[in-house]
Amino acid sequence: EAQVTQNPRYLITVTGKKLTVTCSQNMNHEYMSWYRQDPGLGLRQIYYSMNVEVTDKGDVPEGYKVSRKEKRNFPLILESPSPNQTSLYFCASMDREGYEQYFGPGTRLTVT
Amino acid sequence: DQQVKQNSPSLSVQEGRISILNCDYTNSMFDYFLWYKKYPAEGPTFLISISSIKDKNEDGRFTVFLNKSAKHLSLHIVPSQPGDSAVYFCAASATGGSQGNLIFGKGTKLSVKP
Numbered sequence: 145e146a147q148v149t150q151n152p153r154y155l156i157t158v159t160g161k162k163l164t165v166t167c168s169q170n171m172n173h174e175y176m177s178w179y180r181q182d183p184g185l186g187l188r189q190i191y192y193s194m195n196v197e198v199t200d201k202g203d204v205p206e207g208y209k210v211s212r213k214e215k216r217n218f219p220l221i222l223e224s225p226s227p228n229q230t231s232l233y234f235c236a237s238m239d240r241e242g243y244e245q246y247f248g249p250g251t252r253l254t255v256t
Numbered sequence: 257d258q259q260v261k262q263n264s265p266s267l268s269v270q271e272g273r274i275s276i277l278n279c280d281y282t283n284s285m286f287d288y289f290l291w292y293k294k295y296p297a298e299g300p301t302f303l304i305s306i307s308s309i310k311d312k313n314e315d316g317r318f319t320v321f322l323n324k325s326a327k328h329l330s331l332h333i334v335p336s337q338p339g340d341s342a343v344y345f346c347a348a349s350a351t352g353g354s355q356g357n358l359i360f361g362k363g364t365k366l367s368v369k370p
Contacts, residue, residue: 148299179360186262186362187300187345202357234299243288243349245358247299 148248167235176218262361279346286348
């Protein structure tokens with residue numbers, strides 16, 4: 145089954161404790177992206193990657209890092225999480241030839 | 257500044273009637289538009305899209321209309337069904353920019369009442 149998976153689905157952590165949210169896709173897509181969804185703000189792009197070792201900032205990259213060492217994986221790293229990073233995070237992937245992005249199920253992160 | 261605007265946070269419609277969700281954009285470089293549907297506790301799923309070279313695209317009960325001069329698009333759902341109750345996001349992309357760099361609106365929550 146073609147899918148985008150994220151782990152963990154739920155995470156509660158404390159300010160300053162480094163964390164990684166993993167994202168993996170099995171569709172051999174070149175493009176992958178991270179979004180956050182906040183009430184009243186919709187979906188905002190954090191980082192995206194056009195291919196292995198190619199990443200770029202989206203609209204709200206501050207406080208986040210990403211890496212793309214393999215085509216299927218695109219982890220989101222929060223080196224020093226803060227409460228304003230409490231949000232619902234979505235990973236997405238897309239074939240280079242298309243515009244339709246496939247989203248993962250989401251990771252709800254709470255930073256206290 | 258918001259480049260993609262969905263000015264109605266919510267919409268309530270009776271089952272069997274038409275649902276019309278609206279979206280406005282400000283960036284004239286946008287040339288591809290998509291609608292996504294999102295249920296609670298799930299990721300958004302692609303619904304329908306339209307290229308700027310068209311003014312209408314239809315897929316079953318879903319039709320998207322694009323008015324480039326007004327920088328406006330709308331999603332029509334006919335007939336509406338209770339299972340259509342979800343949050344709908346409008347998204348736009350500019351092919352001249354980074355492909356896949358979608359700009360999303362804030363979403364409209366559709367409630368279809370039986």
